[in-house]
Each structure stands twice: as structure tokens, then as C-alpha cells.
Amino acid sequence: MKRKVFAYPYIVWMILFIVIPMLFIIYYAVNVGGDFRLDKFWATLSDGNKWTVLWHSVVMAFKTTAICLLLGYPIAYILSNMKRSVAGFISVLFFVPMWMNFVLRTYAWQAILEYFIPEIKTMLGLEGSVLMVLVYDFLPFMIMPLYNTLSKIDKSLLEASRDLGANGTTTFMRVVLPLSIPGIVSGITMVFIPAITAFTVPALIGNGMYHLYGNEIELAFKTPNAPGDYAVGSTLSIILLISVLVSTLIMNHFDKDQQTGGQMW
Amino acid sequence: MKRILSLMLCLAMLFAFAACKGNSADSGSDKPKDADNEKADYSFKDGDYYENIGGELNILNWGEYIDPELLNLFEKETGVKVNYVEMTSNEEMLLKLRSADCIYDLCFPSDYIIEQLIANDMLQPLDMSKIPNAKNISERIKQFTNVFDPDNKYSLPYLWGTVGILYNTKMVEGEVDSWDVLWDEKYVGQVWQYDSVRDAIAVALLKLGYDINTRSADEVNAAKEELIKQIPLLKGLGTDDIRSSMENGKAALAVIYSGDALECCSKNEDLAYVVPKEGSNVWFDNVVIPKSAKNVEAAHAFINFINDANLAARNTEYVYYSTPNQGALDLLGEEFTEDAIFNPSQEVLDRCNVFHDLGDFVDVFNTAWAEYKSAMGNR
Numbered sequence: 001m002k003r004k005v006f007a008y009p010y011i012v013w014m015i016l017f018i019v020i021p022m023l024f025i026i027y028y029a030v031n032v033g034g035d036f037r038l039d040k041f042w043a044t045l046s047d048g049n050k051w052t053v054l055w056h057s058v059v060m061a062f063k064t065t066a067i068c069l070l071l072g073y074p075i076a077y078i079l080s081n082m083k084r085s086v087a088g089f090i091s092v093l094f095f096v097p098m099w100m101n102f103v104l105r106t107y108a109w110q111a112i113l114e115y116f117i118p119e120i121k122t123m124l125g126l127e128g129s130v131l132m133v134l135v136y137d138f139l140p141f142m143i144m145p146l147y148n149t150l151s152k153i154d155k156s157l158l159e160a161s162r163d164l165g166a167n168g169t170t171t172f173m174r175v176v177l178p179l180s181i182p183g184i185v186s187g188i189t190m191v192f193i194p195a196i197t198a199f200t201v202p203a204l205i206g207n208g209m210y211h212l213y214g215n216e217i218e219l220a221f222k223t224p225n226a227p228g229d230y231a232v233g234s235t236l237s238i239i240l241l242i243s244v245l246v247s248t249l250i251m252n253h254f255d256k257d258q259q260t261g262g263q264m265w
Numbered sequence: 266m267k268r269i270l271s272l273m274l275c276l277a278m279l280f281a282f283a284a285c286k287g288n289s290a291d292s293g294s295d296k297p298k299d300a301d302n303e304k305a306d307y308s309f310k311d312g313d314y315y316e317n318i319g320g321e322l323n324i325l326n327w328g329e330y331i332d333p334e335l336l337n338l339f340e341k342e343t344g345v346k347v348n349y350v351e352m353t354s355n356e357e358m359l360l361k362l363r364s365a366d367c368i369y370d371l372c373f374p375s376d377y378i379i380e381q382l383i384a385n386d387m388l389q390p391l392d393m394s395k396i397p398n399a400k401n402i403s404e405r406i407k408q409f410t411n412v413f414d415p416d417n418k419y420s421l422p423y424l425w426g427t428v429g430i431l432y433n434t435k436m437v438e439g440e441v442d443s444w445d446v447l448w449d450e451k452y453v454g455q456v457w458q459y460d461s462v463r464d465a466i467a468v469a470l471l472k473l474g475y476d477i478n479t480r481s482a483d484e485v486n487a488a489k490e491e492l493i494k495q496i497p498l499l500k501g502l503g504t505d506d507i508r509s510s511m512e513n514g515k516a517a518l519a520v521i522y523s524g525d526a527l528e529c530c531s532k533n534e535d536l537a538y539v540v541p542k543e544g545s546n547v548w549f550d551n552v553v554i555p556k557s558a559k560n561v562e563a564a565h566a567f568i569n570f571i572n573d574a575n576l577a578a579r580n581t582e583y584v585y586y587s588t589p590n591q592g593a594l595d596l597l598g599e600e601f602t603e604d605a606i607f608n609p610s611q612e613v614l615d616r617c618n619v620f621h622d623l624g625d626f627v628d629v630f631n632t633a634w635a636e637y638k639s640a641m642g643n644r
Contacts, residue, residue, distance in 0.1 A: 049635065049636055049639040050639070052639055052642065053639045053642060056642035114509075114510070114515065115509075115513065118515075206501075207499075207500060207501025207502065207503065207506075208460050208501050208502035208503055209496075209499060209501050209502055209641050210641070210642070211638045211639060211641040211642055212642070215638070216635075216638070216639065219634075219635060219638060220635075221360075222354070222356055222357060222360065223356050223462060223631045223634065223635075224360070
């Protein structure tokens with residue numbers, strides 16, 4: 001019971017930096033120059049263009065996540081079967097690029113794709129290039145949770161499966177894969193949510209032609225309809241927050257068995 | 266095994282560091298030397314005026330829009346600490362100036378933004394007794410700036426230019442003289458459009474034969490449709506990144522400001538710039554002091570400083586944009602004064618218009634622009 005005390009700083013932090021800012025967003029969505037107004041809020045909600053842009057972002061995030069999963073799973077699987085020390089070293093290599101700032105890495109890719117090896121961009125096209133850099137940025141977030149889950153699988157389970165006559169494929173499909181679902185779920189969450197809000201990568205790699213939801217929010221704040229009118233940008237942010245919340249809830253639904261940690265309240 | 270791997274990694278990192286150092290040393294020794302030789306002529310003389318000001322001066326300006334040497338010189342001369350911040354669009358500057366905790370003492374917005382800032386009472390009148398160098402501003406330029414700021418009450422011209430088409434003569438056939446070429450299907454994927462609401466929509470309005478300051482929603486929407494039609498031809502939508510792309514022959518055509526065009530042409534002789542026959546936008550970036558400025562003394566000193574004929578000449582050679590400073594023009598060589606991009610003829614200026622503040626109608630422009638942007642994803 002006494003351990004509850006240790007959660008208080010976190011609660012204070014959450015209220016100060018998560019709850020209050022969110023209340024500000026809601027406030028600005030329904031306030032124009034100090035007047036309570038819902039018209040901009042509804043106008044933004046019923047603007048089909050905004051939803052089209054959101055759809056483009058969801059599709060892009062979905063593709064990024066799928067590619068990350070397809071690439072990340074085999075890598076994590078191979079790593080989990082290696083000697084611990086070697087696997088640890090290799091996974092550090094995966095993280096080395098992340099020591100550098102994300103925006104700088106994106107600028108580096110912009111230079112590579114435009115001037116050093118333009119053939120890549122010609123080959124992949126604009127969308128392919130944006131996807132590639134997104135995958136590059138988010139792949140470690142997929143590999144890490146997968147590696148953690150896979151390496152914690154009790155090897156005796158695999159031996160048992162063999163003993164009972166299952167071949168490699170069956171063991172993988174019926175033992176390893178089901179046991180790694182928590183890793184898959186947290187990997188997907190960790191890639192999908194940042195990918196849906198990505199806006200530096202489409203702006204820099206997509207020559208300004210990839211207008212995703214993050215860019216739409218930026219545009220709304222940069223060219224407000226009137227001074228101090230942040231209603232459109234805030235409404236767009238609320239839509240994004242809700243979308244992220246819904247996708248997190250869906251992911252958690254698949255992850256029910258893994259509910260760990262005590263009650264905070 | 267692990268140790269050997271770690272050792273190899275460390276060695277690789279060392280090599281990488283060494284390589285980086287070598288490179289930066291090379292490029293470092295090349296550039297400033299050239300620059301020094303070019304600019305040795307313009308020495309700065311009168312020092313008494315600037316003594317004992319002190320404090321800090323917060324400046325908000327466009328990217329790569331001043332010779333950084335000028336800032337150092339000003340700091341040395343006055344003891345003022347300069348904090349220099351860059352932005353990429355007029356709309357961004359407006360947002361920063363409007364924020365409640367605006368810290369800027371000086372900024373360099375364009376004509377139509379100044380019109381709006383004056384209308385909203387956000388600028389301080391300039392004290393001309395503290396800016397004796399204002400006499401250097403050419404009368405030809407004052408005729409234009411009088412339209413949005415009569416008698417330079419609130420602003421003094423800093424740099425100016427036109428908007429036009431930069432094209433690669435090796436990649437574009439025939440003579441370019443019309444905005445239509447940016448919609449020519451021969452150049453799929455080779456056209457840069459400008460990522461700024463007024464500039465891009467103006468290009469489409471001019472193509473359709475409309476006024477760039479139109480207040481007709483139908484005309485703005487027609488312009489938006491033109492821009493959407495152009496999307497398949499675009500290499501991209503850019504601002505400062507257009508320059509290196511054009512210099513390296515990565516695209517055939519670009520909407521561009523004259524100063525950027527001049528810089529590109531000086532680096533790649535295949536490039537040429539034209540102000541199309543349908544007309545275009547001529548713009549003026551003036552220096553202003555916001556109402557909220559803290560160090561007004563230093564702000565005036567800075568305005569006087571950059572209008573010194575020698576320093577203005579040095580600055581214009583660095584940024585390549587046209588100077589309104591007659592004193593500087595008298596000092597500059599023919600390669601600038603005789604250049605049609607740097608110093609366009611009256612005939613070219615006659616077909617150009619200055620942007621005006623659109624008041625609430627800017628909403629129509631912004632909405633059209635947002636629709637255009639969301640159409641990008643549908644291609």
C-alpha cells in the first residue's frame with residue numbers, strides 16, 4: 001500500500017504536462033478571441049478535406065507499420081536465438097543512429113536522396129522514399145519490444161513442442177508466434193502512433209508534396225484565419241488525439257493478458 | 266569476439282571523425298578567403314554615432330538574408346548583443362509579432378504585411394533624425410513603398426526584387442516568356458512551385474489574367490483549380506531548398522524570387538531568369554520596429570548602420586537581392602548594376618504589381634491554399 005506514494009510525482013507530472021495542455025487544446029477549439037463559439041469546431045469536423053488528409057496519414061502509418069513488422073520480426077527472431085552477448089551488441093548497433101537527433105537524420109536522408117544517390121529516389125518514387133525514411137526511423141521501435149518478448153520465451157516450451165512431434169513451422173506458428181503477440185502489439189503501437197503524426201519526414205523527403213495530417217495541423221496554426229484564431233488547428237489536434245486514443249484502446253484489447261502493474265488509485 | 270568487434274567499431278568512429286575534420290577544414294579555408302577579396306573595397310568609417318548603446322537587440326529576418334559579418338561589425342561597434350532569428354514566410358513572422366510575448370526589436374516583413382501591421386497599429390514610427398543614412402534610399406524605390414507606407418513613416422526599404430521563372434536552358438526548349446510554361450506537360454516532375462500562399466496563388470492568377478490582389482472568390486478558386494491541375498508536373502513545393510535543386514540541375518523550372526535566381530545563375534551558367542509577359546509581383550522587404558520593441562535606440566542605430574552605403578553594398582553582394590540604397594548602387598560594379606535580374610528595367614517593373622493587404626478576404630486565400638495542399642495527397 002505504501003508504494004502508492006511513489007506514483008504521486010508521476011500524477012503531478014501527468015496533470016501538469018498532459019491533462020492541462022489537453023484542456024488548453026479543447027479551450028482553443030471552441031474559443032475565438034475570447035468568445036465561446038462552436039461554429040469553427042463543427043465546420044472543421046464537417047470539412048471532408050481534413051478527413052481525406054487524415055485518411056492519407058492512416059494509410060501511410062499502416063504501410064510503415066506493416067513494413068516495420070515484416071522486417072523487424074525476423075531480425076528480432078534471429079537476435080533472440082543468438083548468444084546473449086552477441087545479440088546485445090548487435091541490438092546496440094541498431095540503436096546507434098538514434099543517438100543522433102531525428103530531424104538531423106531526416107536532413108541527412110534528404111541530402112542522400114537528392115544529391116548522393118538520387119537513383120534510390122528515382123527507383124522508389126516520392127511515396128516510396130517517404131516510406132523508406134519512415135521505416136528507417138521507426139524500425140528500432142519495432143525490433144526492441146519484439147526482441148524482449150521473444151528472448152523471454154522459455155526454451156523448454158520449444159523443446160516440449162519438438163518432443164510432441166511438431167516440426168519447426170508448427171512450433172513457430174503454434175508456440176512462438178502466440179507467445180510473442182504482446183511484443184507485436186507494443187511494437188505496432190510504438191510505430192503506428194508516431195507514424196500517424198509524422199510531419200518532418202513527409203515535408204523534407206516528400207519535397208513538400210506529402211501533405212499528411214501533421215502538416216495540416218502545422219498549416220492551420222501557421223496561417224490562421226484571423227489573429228489568435230487557433231480553433232481549426234485545435235479541432236484538428238482533438239481529432240488526432242481521439243484517433244490515437246481509439247487505436248491504443250484497440251491495441252490494448254489484443255493485449256489483455258499482459259495487464260501488469262498495480263493499481264495506482 | 267566482443268572485444269575485437271568493439272575495437273573495430275571504435276576505430277571506424279575515429280576514422281569517421283578524422284574524415285569529417287579534414288573535410289570541414291578544406292571547405293573552411295576556401296570560402297572566407299574569396300569573400301574577403303571581393304568585399305575588401307567597402308570599409309566602414311563613421312564610428313562616433315554608434316558608441317555606448319549596449320543592451321540586446323532581437324532581430325527577426327528571412328533565412329540567409331544578411332551578411333553575418335555585418336552583425337559582428339555592429340556588435341563590435343555598438344556593444345549591443347545581437348540575437349538573430351530566421352523565419353521562412355511572412356505569415357510566420359506575423360504570427361510571431363502578434364504573440365503576446367513578442368521579443369523582437371526589428372524585423373523585415375514584406376509590403377502587404379507592413380500595410381496590415383500599420384493598419385493594426387503594431388509599428389513604431391521611425392525617428393528619422395536617428396537615421397541620417399535614410400537619405401541614401403533611391404527615389405525610384407520610394408515611389409513603390411509610398412503605396413503601402415507613405416513617406417516611410419514606419420518602415421525603410423531593406424531589399425527588394427521580383428518574382429519570376431528560373432529555368433535551365435539545357436532542359437527547356439525555346440524561349441520562356443509566359444507563366445504557361447509551368448503547366449507544359451513536357452516538364453512532368455520538373456517544376457518547383459513556391460510554398461507560400463500569396464506567391465503560388467499569384468502565379469496561377471497571373472496565368473489566368475487576373476489581378477494578384479483580387480477580391481473575387483471565384484477568381485481565387487479558379488486559381489486554386491489551376492494549381493491542382495499543375496500538381497502532376499511538380500518536382501515539389503519548396504522555399505529555400507529550390508536553390509540547390511536548380512543549381513544542381515535537378516529540375517527544369519522554378520517559381521523563384523529574383524535574388525535567389527541571381528545567386529543560382531551565378532553558380533550555374535545554364536540557368537536563366539525571366540519575369541513573364543503576363544506580369545508579376547514586385548516586392549519590398551522593409552525594416553520595421555514593432556510597438557513592443559524594448560531596445561528602440563539600438564534598433565534605430567541598426568537601421569542607420571545597414572543603410573550606410575558601403576555596408577549596404579557589401580550586404581547586397583552577399584545576399585544577391587537588389588538594394589534600394591542609391592549610395593550602394595553607385596559603389597557596386599557593373600556586374601550588378603547592369604544585370605537585368607538585379608536591376609530590372611522600368612519596362613519590367615511597369616508590368617509588376619505590389620501585393621496589398623487583403624483584410625478579411627485573406628481567409629478565402631488560406632482556405633483555397635489548404636484545399637490545394639490536401640489535394641496533393643490525391644494525386
